Every structure is written in structure tokens, then in C-alpha cells.
Amino acid sequence: MTYDPTKPVGEISPKDQVVQVETNFEQFATIFNVNHTAFNDPNQGDHETILFEIQTDDPVITKKLDALYAKNATSKIDTQPQLFLRIPVFLPTNKPSNPDSPGNPPMQLTYNEVNTAGPIYQSFLPGGYLLYFGSTNNIAVPVILSPAPTQILAVIVNPNNLTTSDGIPFDVSTSPVPSFTDRFMINSTLNGSGPVVSYTFNWMAIAIA
Numbered sequence: 405m406t407y408d409p410t411k412p413v414g415e416i417s418p419k420d421q422v423v424q425v426e427t428n429f430e431q432f433a434t435i436f437n438v439n440h441t442a443f444n445d446p447n448q449g450d451h452e453t454i455l456f457e458i459q460t461d462d463p464v465i466t467k468k469l470d471a472l473y474a475k476n477a478t479s480k481i482d483t484q485p486q487l488f489l490r491i492p493v494f495l496p497t498n499k500p501s502n503p504d505s506p507g508n509p510p511m512q513l514t515y516n517e518v519n520t521a522g523p524i525y526q527s528f529l530p531g532g533y534l535l536y537f538g539s540t541n542n543i544a545v546p547v548i549l550s551p552a553p554t555q556i557l558a559v560i561v562n563p564n565n566l567t568t569s570d571g572i573p574f575d576v577s578t579s580p581v582p583s584f585t586d587r588f589m590i591n592s593t594l595n596g597s598g599p600v601v602s603y604t605f606n607w608m609a610i611a612i613a
Contacts, residue, residue, distance in 0.1 A: 553611030
């Protein structure tokens with residue numbers, strides 16, 4: 405028999421439920437260990453996992469409280485639900501006299517990928533933003549971000565050397581690649597001498613998931 409959380413039943417005599425009660429007793433520790441610290445261990449019985457039901461709609465906030473819930477993110481539909489937060493109002497407060505107030509849109513807190521192996525490192529920021537960083541010594545080819553974002557917001561690039569071997573200061577800029585939302589070019593002409601491919605450039609990018 406298997407564990408049955410609905411047994412024993414109060415309306416039925418215990419003598420008619422002996423086998424199920426014994427089974428529940430034998431398996432209780434194993435069943436309880438799911439999402440909990442095991443018995444006879446330090447902090448026994450503590451919750452180790454929080455389970456959220458997937459929501460299809462964002463909750464309406466009518467009181468002074470925050471709502472924490474799971475929902476499919478636009479960037480990862482039907483792959484893995486993400487954790488969202490909705491608060492009563494963002495500052496500045498939502499008043500008719502303040503037309504620039506953002507109200508209280510839902511904010512995505514998590515993302516289902518983090519890349520710590522490189523060569524392009526990636527993490528996430530609250531609000532549905534992705535953070536990337538890496539380095540390259542060949543700026544003749546574009547930097548391609550992975551996982552692919554829907555929009556690149558900002559890219560910051562710094563050369564490892566302040567000047568060339570001739571003492572010429574680096575001029576560094578970036579530009580998007582037309583028709584792509586996941587890549588950009590690093591530009592450095594060195595006083596009109598053409599693209600640089602022999603120096604290393606560190607870069608960081610912020611994008612929308």
C-alpha cells in the first residue's frame with residue numbers, strides 16, 4: 405500500500421483501517437522529508453521549498469500588501485514559470501497630478517538561466533532584465549548574447565590597454581547589428597588605422613529578457 409493523506413477516516417472504526425494506518429505510520433518520515441528537513445537532523449521539520457501555483461493573471465492589489473506569485477514569463481512561455489512581485493505602487497506615488505507615475509506593473513524577479521561558465525557570462529536583474537559580460541580580442545566580428553534577449557538597452561566597453569604601443573589613445577564605441585536584437589559590434593579605429601583585432605576589450609551589456 406502507499407501513503408494516503410486522507411486516512412484514517414473519522415467515521416470508520418479504527419479496526420477497519422489498521423493496514424492503512426500502519427502503512428501511513430511506516431511511510432510518514434519519507435513522505436514528510438519532501439520539501440522539509442528530515443527527522444533526526446538539525447533543524448528537523450523546517451520547510452526547505454516553497455511551492456507556488458502558476459497564475460494566469462496578475463493579482464489586483466487593493467490593500468497595503470505585496471503579492472509574490474509564479475507566472476509564465478513572456479520571454480519563456482511554457483518553458484518554466486518565473487517568480488513575480490506586485491506592490492501597491494511604485495514611487496513617485498500614483499496621483500493624477502503626476503502623469504509620469506508608473507503605477508504598479510508586475511515585476512519579474514527571476515530568470516531560468518545563469519551562465520557562469522563563459523566565455524559570455526550572464527545573470528539577471530529584477531524587472532526582467534538580463535546582465536551579460538565578457539571580453540574579446542577580435543572586434544571584427546559581432547558579440548552575440550546568449551540567451552538571446554528581446555532588446556539590448558546599454559553596452560559599456562573598456563580596452564585592457566589605455567593606448568596602443570605607439571601611445572595613441574583608444575577610441576571605443578558600440579553599435580547594434582541591424583535586424584538583430586542579440587548582438588552588437590565594438591568599434592575602435594585607432595586614429596583611422598582600421599578595426600583593432602590585437603587588443604582585448606572587456607564589455608558589459610544590459611538587455612530585456
